[in-house]
């Protein structure tokens with residue numbers, strides 16, 4: 535079957551993208567390969583994945599898995615580009631789905647906010663850290679910090695059916 539998928543371009547094109555986070559959720563995906571490597575090899579083609587590929591031009595794809603919250607305008611622009619090139623965009627992990635834990639600074643006291651202000655300017659940080667859905671339509675989410683491997687595998691089964 536994998537020969538035919540390859541021959542007729544039946545493999546689903548999938549990308550993984552990381553924003554403001556620890557990248558632990560994409561590591562969870564890599565861990566699933568201990569069990570699912572052969573199956574995924576026959577069913578998906580990974581077009582973007584910083585941890586596995588040098589190429590960083592964003593390609594058209596069926597599914598974009600996006601981890602991390604959004605903290606800068608350049609991240610907003612990149613996220614919108616991913617959205618425009620992906621049929622389905624999946625928030626991978628709680629940072630992408632609801633902003634946590636990166637968004638904890640949104641609730642800092644005024645004193646603490648004043649203290650970190652020079653760092654926000656220096657690193658061109660937005661005033662608040664937001665989940666993906668603040669800026670783009672999100673089709674699905676896999677929650678957890680980090681996401682559990684069994685939840686990724688369950689969703690993959692659904693998407694690759």
Ligand code: SF4
Pocket residue numbers: 555556557558559560601602626627628629630634635636678679680681
């Ligand atoms: S949700 Fe948690 S584990 Fe996943 S990338 Fe964000 S900070 Fe890391």
